[in-house]
Amino acid sequence: MNTFASVHEVVINMGITSVKEEDFLVIDLHADIPEDISARREKGETHVLETTHLRKFREGGIDAAIFAVWVESEFKPCGALRRGLQIVENVYEELSETNEFVLVTSPFDIVKAKEYGKIAVILGVEGAELIEQDLRLLRIFHRLGLKTLGLVWQQRNIIADGLGERRTRGGLSNFGVDVIKECNRLGIIVDLAHLTEPGFWDVLEATEKPVIVSHTHVQPVARPKESWAGLNDEQIKAIAKNSGIMGICTVTTAKADPPGTVDLVVKEMEYVKRLVGIDCLAFGADYYDFLFPALKIEMPEYDFVLMPGLEDASKTHNLARKMMEKGFSNREIRKILGENFLRLFKEVTS
Numbered sequence: 001m002n003t004f005a006s007v008h009e010v011v012i013n014m015g016i017t018s019v020k021e022e023d024f025l026v027i028d029l030h031a032d033i034p035e036d037i038s039a040r041r042e043k044g045e046t047h048v049l050e051t052t053h054l055r056k057f058r059e060g061g062i063d064a065a066i067f068a069v070w071v072e073s074e075f076k077p078c079g080a081l082r083r084g085l086q087i088v089e090n091v092y093e094e095l096s097e098t099n100e101f102v103l104v105t106s107p108f109d110i111v112k113a114k115e116y117g118k119i120a121v122i123l124g125v126e127g128a129e130l131i132e133q134d135l136r137l138l139r140i141f142h143r144l145g146l147k148t149l150g151l152v153w154q155q156r157n158i159i160a161d162g163l164g165e166r167r168t169r170g171g172l173s174n175f176g177v178d179v180i181k182e183c184n185r186l187g188i189i190v191d192l193a194h195l196t197e198p199g200f201w202d203v204l205e206a207t208e209k210p211v212i213v214s215h216t217h218v219q220p221v222a223r224p225k226e227s228w229a230g231l232n233d234e235q236i237k238a239i240a241k242n243s244g245i246m247g248i249c250t251v252t253t254a255k256a257d258p259p260g261t262v263d264l265v266v267k268e269m270e271y272v273k274r275l276v277g278i279d280c281l282a283f284g285a286d287y288y289d290f291l292f293p294a295l296k297i298e299m300p301e302y303d304f305v306l307m308p309g310l311e312d313a314s315k316t317h318n319l320a321r322k323m324m325e326k327g328f329s330n331r332e333i334r335k336i337l338g339e340n341f342l343r344l345f346k347e348v349t350s
């Protein structure tokens, strides 16, 4: 069996491009794959996970990912529940067609899935319009396997404001506070990605459990687009104090200054490490190679480009390699790429 040290040596000395990390977990905190599954299945395709995503996951060495159920804006707010359920069903249909991916609902399941050579799928939500204003709907999604709840996407909803509404400085609603409490009680991880800063502080005040920011950037280091601020120093310190974690992502644009690259992702991690240590760090790729050209058409103003070195899931091994080159220890890489999330998942569900 390979040890991580031997993999490290092979990568550094031979420059191989595919790292199969046999003995440590790689967890991607944000994958928009349910959107791709839905778009393709609704055009008549089947086995989308196997035909479109499996090879990339295997080549990149990803063992588990949070599959975010994201309801398209045209279904919000009316119709979000129905659309959300359709997307969940599309994911379930896909999972029934493959033995390579498996739905997991506990940290133990993630470790077991890896042992059996399967890729673990953690069901999440990006934008909680689909629970309407009814905690019973949140409980039903929990029964369907929901493990992470992203409160907002870019819009305002009944819970809080997304970054697209940050001009209005809105925080968490009273219902939003109830949602946080219910997530804490049920063992659903609250995800603060896309949340405005007032909402961010309100959630940290309301929650009794660690939270995640599944896909974000470090504001002082990388700011790929004007309307997406990333986390500032005070927010990063607060996440660390909450025992939460933040997943650095690959989102970047043609206008990003400095340009987004795998080097810059590692620089973001180095910055957080210096500021608060590594226990709050993770990787939330948000790969969107499979969403082009729809993304170009829907959000042309951002001019999204694929991040050089991390263009899609098959390139994920480049991140571990770059971290090694920059002096991150094996133990630190293990924690950042997987174990920090496992620890948090245990804390929230126990």
Ligand SMILES: [Zn+2]
Pocket (backbone or CB within 6 Å): 126, 193, 194, 215, 286
């Ligand atoms: Zn997002």
